[in-house]
Amino acid sequence: MKIFTGAQVKELDKYTIEHEPIKSEDLMERAADALTRAITASWGTDTAVVVFAGPGNNGGDALAVARMLAEKDYRTTAYLFNIGNTLSEDCTINKKRLQDCKKLRKFIEVTNEFDPPRLEKGMLVIDGLFGSGLNKPLAGGFASLVKYINQSPAQVVSIDIPSGLMSEDNTYSVRANIIKADMTLTLQQKKLSFMFPENQNFIGKLQILDIGLSKDGIESIPATYSVVEEKDIKARILHRNSFAHKGDMGSALLIAGSYGMAGAAVLAAKACLRSGTGKVTVGTPKRNNDILQISVPEAIVHHDKDDKYFTEPIDVEEFDALGIGPGLGQNENTAIALITQIRKTQVPIVLDADALNILASHRAWLQQLPKGIIMTPHPKEFERLAGNHYVDSYERLCKAQSMAQQLHAYIILKGHHSALCLPDGTVIFNSTGNAGMATAGSGDVLTGIITGLLARGYKQAEACLTGMYLHGIAGDIAAKEKGMESLTAGDLIEKIPQAFAFLDK
Numbered sequence: 001m002k003i004f005t006g007a008q009v010k011e012l013d014k015y016t017i018e019h020e021p022i023k024s025e026d027l028m029e030r031a032a033d034a035l036t037r038a039i040t041a042s043w044g045t046d047t048a049v050v051v052f053a054g055p056g057n058n059g060g061d062a063l064a065v066a067r068m069l070a071e072k073d074y075r076t077t078a079y080l081f082n083i084g085n086t087l088s089e090d091c092t093i094n095k096k097r098l099q100d101c102k103k104l105r106k107f108i109e110v111t112n113e114f115d116p117p118r119l120e121k122g123m124l125v126i127d128g129l130f131g132s133g134l135n136k137p138l139a140g141g142f143a144s145l146v147k148y149i150n151q152s153p154a155q156v157v158s159i160d161i162p163s164g165l166m167s168e169d170n171t172y173s174v175r176a177n178i179i180k181a182d183m184t185l186t187l188q189q190k191k192l193s194f195m196f197p198e199n200q201n202f203i204g205k206l207q208i209l210d211i212g213l214s215k216d217g218i219e220s221i222p223a224t225y226s227v228v229e230e231k232d233i234k235a236r237i238l239h240r241n242s243f244a245h246k247g248d249m250g251s252a253l254l255i256a257g258s259y260g261m262a263g264a265a266v267l268a269a270k271a272c273l274r275s276g277t278g279k280v281t282v283g284t285p286k287r288n289n290d291i292l293q294i295s296v297p298e299a300i301v302h303h304d305k306d307d308k309y310f311t312e313p314i315d316v317e318e319f320d321a322l323g324i325g326p327g328l329g330q331n332e333n334t335a336i337a338l339i340t341q342i343r344k345t346q347v348p349i350v351l352d353a354d355a356l357n358i359l360a361s362h363r364a365w366l367q368q369l370p371k372g373i374i375m376t377p378h379p380k381e382f383e384r385l386a387g388n389h390y391v392d393s394y395e396r397l398c399k400a401q402s403m404a405q406q407l408h409a410y411i412i413l414k415g416h417h418s419a420l421c422l423p424d425g426t427v428i429f430n431s432t433g434n435a436g437m438a439t440a441g442s443g444d445v446l447t448g449i450i451t452g453l454l455a456r457g458y459k460q461a462e463a464c465l466t467g468m469y470l471h472g473i474a475g476d477i478a479a480k481e482k483g484m485e486s487l488t489a490g491d492l493i494e495k496i497p498q499a500f501a502f503l504d505k
């Protein structure tokens with residue numbers, strides 16, 4: 001599913017109006033109808049409703065919703081903020097229609113002084129102040145109104161986007177001046193800012209309402225951001241030939257685990273084996289031998305000459321993919337071995353955890369990474385790698401996008417919606433997984449899965465996308481069975497088979 005920017009939504013709106021064709025005011029009526037249906041599904045007619053409408057089309061939507069709710073016998077009061085004495089055309093039309101509505105309790109157009117109504121428990125506020133047309137952070141009277149609504153005990157439903165929240169970049173937004181909605185009814189598609197953890201408090205429960213914008217328009221307008229869908233992954237799954245031989249199914253090399261961190265190697269190796277690859281070899285220090293051999297008997301162990309650390313690059317000729325980093329440690333000899341290993345490796349590589357931390361302390365090496373390399377940092381690892389602290393997720397994502405372009409790399413910025421940044425500058429968000437996966441070792445499992453998929457024959461973009469999605473599905477299946485609280489990384493591995501079965505349906 002594409003995520004369009006505010007400017008693109010306007011373009012899509014225009015496209016729909018011209019090509020359906022439909023009048024702009026009728027499109028607003030359709031949106032208001034969908035909004036009203038969603039509101040009436042959750043609140044009964046005994047709810048007193050206070051609608052706050054702004055001067056643009058978000059306000060137009062709100063006024064149309066006020067009329068529809070009043071017609072359905074909700075006790076409705078509407079405030080229209082027309083401070084600058086300019087309303088959008090469709091807002092003006094809906095103001096007139098609302099004024100003609102006999103069932104509305106009260107309509108107040110605020111042009112100067114505003115006497116705020118009492119907002120009590122059990123009341124419902126409809127926030128239609130600003131939507132995708134917000135062009136600067138809220139300040140002054142609007143900021144005070146937002147604070148007034150936020151501190152009230154009333155429930156709040158935001159139309160399209162909580163007022164004060166920008167569709168994309170909230171670097172300069174004042175967080176106290178953004179509506180904290182209990183529910184956001186967003187039109188047609190998620191906004192980019194909805195993908196970021198720090199904005200969840202504003203959005204509340206999210207519902208996406210289909211308002212029938214042009215399918216051709218959606219198809220033809222290119223989007224930088226999108227969310228992966230089940231059908232995209234299902235179409236990418238490779239199937240086994242009946243005559244398959246393990247030699248055809250790929251051979252993966254994982255370099256992982258230092259002394260005291262053998263578990264990371266075990267988790268990655270098990271996940272790698274579960275991901276369909278024919279053969280898994282684990283390069284690990286001598287001392288981890290027994291642990292690996294006993295825990296993952298299917299894997300071959302390649303011993304480093306060092307007892308505790310990875311210090312000797314491994315010949316990669318017989319392998320189809322390399323995953324390196326989980327539990328590796330950051331010993332200086334390991335750092336030298338890592339960059340030597342990267343230089344001599346011709347097959348696709350996944351860098352994770354300590355491999356990324358080592359690069360962060362040798363940032364000049366970033367320029368030596370081969371094109372097509374995959375990196376899977378969590379936010380802190382990414383910040384170390386980029387050598388910078390970012391004020392919010394948007395800024396961090398932009399940096400990951402530009403790094404992916406500059407290095408021709410695939411960067412998976414991990415999180416609730418992990419973001420795959422591709423070398424062409426586009427970003428695909430994952431849509432599976434849950435908070436139970438915020439547990440030690442789940443990243444090692446992801447590295448194992450992606451390395452396994454690469455060895456199995458998936459190209460980099462496919463391996464990243466399928467890997468993130470599969471990892472999240474495994475987490476969702478595990479959480480259903482064991483609950484999020486008790487979920488461990490090992491549980492994820494056990495559910496990879498069911499995750500594959502789900503995607504194979």
Ligand SMILES: NC(=O)C1=CN([C@@H]2O[C@H](COP(=O)(O)OP(=O)(O)OC[C@H]3O[C@@H](n4cnc5c(N)ncnc54)[C@H](OP(=O)(O)O)[C@@H]3O)[C@@H](O)[C@H]2O)[C@@H](O)CC1
Binds near residue numbers: 137160188
């Ligand atoms: N395709 C769809 O999805 C559909 C979308 N629809 C709806 O349209 C909405 C977008 O409407 P929109 O473009 O008119 O913008 P909107 O958010 O109402 O704000 C613009 C107004 O706010 C003002 N303004 C801006 N910032 C400000 C600030 N900081 N402080 C004060 N004022 C500020 C700005 O004034 P300006 O700065 O331009 O002078 C202008 O007057 C969208 O969210 C959805 O609800 C549906 O109707 C149908 C289909």
Ligand SMILES: Nc1ncnc2c1ncn2[C@@H]1O[C@H](COP(=O)(O)OP(=O)(O)O)[C@@H](O)[C@H]1O
Binds near residue numbers: 353433435436439445
């Ligand atoms: N709240 C969450 N929702 C969905 N996925 C999550 C959540 N928290 C973590 N994950 C996933 O779990 C993995 C955690 O990776 P990472 O932070 O590297 O963990 P570790 O270093 O402990 O192995 C990532 O793939 C991430 O996307």
Ligand SMILES: [K+]
Binds near residue numbers: 129
């Ligand atoms: K709004």
